[in-house]
Amino acid sequence: MKRIIATAVFAGIAAGCAGPAEYKEVSATATLEPRSGSQVRGMVTFTQAGPDIVRVAGSFSGHTKGTKGFHIHEKGDCSDAKGMSTGGHFNPRNHKHSGPYEPERHAGDLGNLTFDDKGNAMVNFVVGGISVSKDKPDGIIGRAVIVHMDTDDLQTDPTGNAGGRVACGVIQ
Numbered sequence: 001m002k003r004i005i006a007t008a009v010f011a012g013i014a015a016g017c018a019g020p021a022e023y024k025e026v027s028a029t030a031t032l033e034p035r036s037g038s039q040v041r042g043m044v045t046f047t048q049a050g051p052d053i054v055r056v057a058g059s060f061s062g063h064t065k066g067t068k069g070f071h072i073h074e075k076g077d078c079s080d081a082k083g084m085s086t087g088g089h090f091n092p093r094n095h096k097h098s099g100p101y102e103p104e105r106h107a108g109d110l111g112n113l114t115f116d117d118k119g120n121a122m123v124n125f126v127v128g129g130i131s132v133s134k135d136k137p138d139g140i141i142g143r144a145v146i147v148h149m150d151t152d153d154l155q156t157d158p159t160g161n162a163g164g165r166v167a168c169g170v171i172q
Helices: 002-017
Strands: 027-034 041-050 053-061 066-073 109-115 121-127 144-148 165-170
Touching: 027 144, 041 121, 041 165, 053 109, 109 121
Parallel strands: none
Antiparallel strands: 027 041, 027 165, 041 053, 053 121, 066 109, 066 144, 144 165
């Protein structure tokens, strides 16, 4: 009898510990293709790394050296030759544009990629304010990722003054 009670208590504790902190580790990927006559392309993966944290990891090529704006846009439509069919930055909370670690920012504000002398960039960071979901208000599946022509100044609303859209991919 003691053994059955102890097993039931342990099962209850284990279930309780898995409660609020529980999340499902899911991933979504976007393959970015050139837009606006550029040669920029890349691949980025978004992985739910915690209940409110997403890991962003990817590699890109074909851009000029320097920092270039990197955003999630509201519409998953890369059909326009200049990437304009993606709409504006993903902004479900109606905040002003800012950097990726500011408390009030567009959910899609991911900052800048840094391209080297050979035109390559890699990213691997975590960010809050988004989820790897299609059904949640902050969900990014079905939206587009854009690499811009210029540096995002992390201030100017609504675009960060990041210039044209040179690569686009839908998050799937």
